[in-house]
Amino acid sequence: MQEEQGLFQTDFPPEEFAARRAKVFDAIGGEAVAVLQGAPAVRGFEVFRQFNEFYYLCGVEVPHCYLLLDGRSRRTTLFLPDPALVESPGESPTLAGAAPELVMRLTGVDAVARIEALSEALKEAKLVYTPHCPGEGRAMSRWEARRGNRIAASDPWDGALPREARFIALLRARYPGAEVRDLSPVLDRLRMLKSPRELELLRRAARLAGLGLMAAARATRPGAFEYQLAAAANFVFLTNGARGEGYRAIAASGPNIWLGHYFRNDRQLRDGDLVLFDYAPDCGYYTSDIGRMWPVGGTYSAQQRELYGFVVRYHKALLRRIRPSVLAADIHAEAAREMAEVIAATAFSKDIYRAAAQRMLEFKGHLSHPVGMTVHDVGRYSPEPLAPGLVITVDPQLWVPEEKLYIRCEDTIAVTPEGIENLTGFVPLDLDAFEALLREDSRVNTPMATEEP
Missing domain, CATH: 3.90.230.10 (Creatinase/methionine aminopeptidase superfamily)
Structure with missing residues (x-):
């Protein structure tokens, strides 16, 4: 349909993303949840590119998204930012401003919400999986991303936590009763063999x-x-x-x-x-x-x-x-x-x-x-x-x-x-x-x- 053009990738059907997520559910078990943080907005005149792990599980190309895979219900929720924050006048629209029904049909996720709802969705979780490895962006491999993290950490005038480490720290601070485990090995195994x-x-x-x-x-x-x-x-x-x-x-x-x-x-x-x-x-x-x-x-x-x-x-x-x-x-x-x-x-x-x-x-x-x-x-x-x-x-x-x-x-x-x-x-x-x-x-x-x- 005309209103869908350019909003979502066409290389993979929603069924393939759902099959990948099903393997994640099998890996984390019925008592855990998995949450992935999407790539941040670009800070210049370049086209946004999603982190590979996030894209691998849903194909969504919107900055500041979150994906929650709840092993207890085997349901997936996509949390999207306010379109007023990530869409600029005169630029192409994104899924952030699309109707939830359209987003669910295109991506195959079970529910769509704003990112403000993620805190409540994680409240009862006792075991949370999230990637501990840095997200891979444009022209980037994990080892290059880690090297950049090491250089920043060694700079006495910088030393900021990498984005993934900051996210893990927030999960542990906001949900002290939850155990946080690394999802990266699970996704690495899935990505090894190509469909x-x-x-x-x-x-x-x-x-x-x-x-x-x-x-x-x-x-x-x-x-x-x-x-x-x-x-x-x-x-x-x-x-x-x-x-x-x-x-x-x-x-x-x-x-x-x-x-x-x-x-x-x-x-x-x-x-x-x-x-x-x-x-x-x-x-x-x-x-x-x-x-x-x-x-x-x-x-x-x-x-x-x-x-x-x-x-x-x-x-x-x-x-x-x-x-x-x-x-x-x-x-x-x-x-x-x-x-x-x-x-x-x-x-x-x-x-x-x-x-x-x-x-x-x-x-x-x-x-x-x-x-x-x-x-x-x-x-x-x-x-x-x-x-x-x-x-x-x-x-x-x-x-x-x-x-x-x-x-x-x-x-x-x-x-x-x-x-x-x-x-x-x-x-x-x-x-x-x-x-x-x-x-x-x-x-x-x-x-x-x-x-x-």
């Missing part, structure tokens, strides 16, 4: 990430700047409907490739440089992860082929072995045995390169991190066998500290019942194929996510 609709968003994010990287590669030439490569990719993201970037661009060249999470992107490219590029969009609260390295001049040097070619071969060895019901440690061990034979048969040009390759056999982070609502998504998958619905990165990495060289290539894969789906696998990986990509027309174009690369 079919989540996988569709991850496919779209991966598609745009790959198309953006290919556009950046085509725009590479001596004299260009790193930020121009990032701009070429971001142009693809935005013209295909992304909400922005899932994380800041890594567009490192020359000596900057040694910095794994380099972000300044202000160096001018030089012939002979190697580029490390890693960038992905935000598509409906889901992102991706991809990494490739390529030569500025269009042709890999003998040294670049030696090192990057070895990492690409390691990458393929890992991909061949990923399957459900096996441990990540076993996949690492299997790939290491294959690559040990490759090292033994390879005449490396320098002893330090052979030593770097040997160290790769011992590194346990080549199957890197989960990907989902953030690029470094929540949860620890490695202690358990891989399961269908898990989405992680394959990111073999090689370090040559003597020459400040950091070499890697990365894809985002989804574990399936049969093996894997390489979500970013359409982007050239082999060195010859990537050199052919670099020779393609470099004029600015607008590749669409529905087109073949």
Whole structure:
């Protein structure tokens, strides 16, 4: 309906949010309640983005909301702020000003109230679950949020409590008879395995990430700047409907490739440089992860082929072995045995390169991190066998500290019942194929996510 347009997301039906909340009810039990605090209002000219955990359970994009899941009745209440406070004249309306019946129909919650009613709703609770981890906002992962909290806490002129800690303190002060427990581990487990609709968003994010990287590669030439490569990719993201970037661009060249999470992107490219590029969009609260390295001049040097070619071969060895019901440690061990034979048969040009390759056999982070609502998504998958619905990165990495060289290539894969789906696998990986990509027309174009690369 016209009056509903733009008020609520369309990627998930209310039934999916209800199913997620049902799993929370099962986890907290029939004597507890769970309460989540939504993200605060923005303080500038940017579009509001909800915290991931809050969005995951209801899809509501209104600042200063609260969501109460009452395990005693298995009913969910959404507490909305006064629309006069969060809606400005001349801006788009939000669910805060919508009729409660419409809000309940769109979101699937059982009741809607103003935030002033939350105090009464919590009055009789004896066991309250709430996330103890910081909320993840725009282009943010939990670890980056925690780092920001630590920096603020160490500042003698700041030292303010993080928002989530302040909320926990208020719950304990206002309801001294209630026990407050951490809901984050419950939500982390739920977010680890993706639903079919989540996988569709991850496919779209991966598609745009790959198309953006290919556009950046085509725009590479001596004299260009790193930020121009990032701009070429971001142009693809935005013209295909992304909400922005899932994380800041890594567009490192020359000596900057040694910095794994380099972000300044202000160096001018030089012939002979190697580029490390890693960038992905935000598509409906889901992102991706991809990494490739390529030569500025269009042709890999003998040294670049030696090192990057070895990492690409390691990458393929890992991909061949990923399957459900096996441990990540076993996949690492299997790939290491294959690559040990490759090292033994390879005449490396320098002893330090052979030593770097040997160290790769011992590194346990080549199957890197989960990907989902953030690029470094929540949860620890490695202690358990891989399961269908898990989405992680394959990111073999090689370090040559003597020459400040950091070499890697990365894809985002989804574990399936049969093996894997390489979500970013359409982007050239082999060195010859990537050199052919670099020779393609470099004029600015607008590749669409529905087109073949």
